[in-house]
Amino acid sequence: MALDSAKKLEIIKQFGRGEGDTGSPEVQVALLTERIKYLTDHLKENKKDHSSRLGLLKLVGQRKRLLRYLKRKNYESYTKLISALGIRDK
Structure with a gap:
């Protein structure tokens, strides 16, 4: 089952870089x-x-690839994201 739109919008607002940002790695991982x-x-x-x-x-697997990309490109954002989501780091 897919996420309901209200929950999806809440996640996008919380982790998005700007208004209507749905493509950033942070939002995708969340x-x-x-x-x-x-x-x-x-x-x-x-x-x-x-x-x-x-x-x-x-x-x-898809989340793992996105997290690896984010860790390589923007480590500070990566650390904030995994602490906010409760994801373990290797």
Whole structure:
């Protein structure tokens, strides 16, 4: 299930660099994190839902690539983002 638009707008306002910023890595990582949290809870209840598990793994990989890019380009923003989202650093 996709995020509802109100939650999505709230995340965009919180992590966006400016008004209407949806493409920055910070916003993309925050949106992916919310979807990952939702799918994780879903899979705790539905253990045999293998297609959702595959989707979760793809989302985690995409978030990992975006975080690696952000860490390389803007380390300060990276550290603020992972602390705000509660993501572990290697």
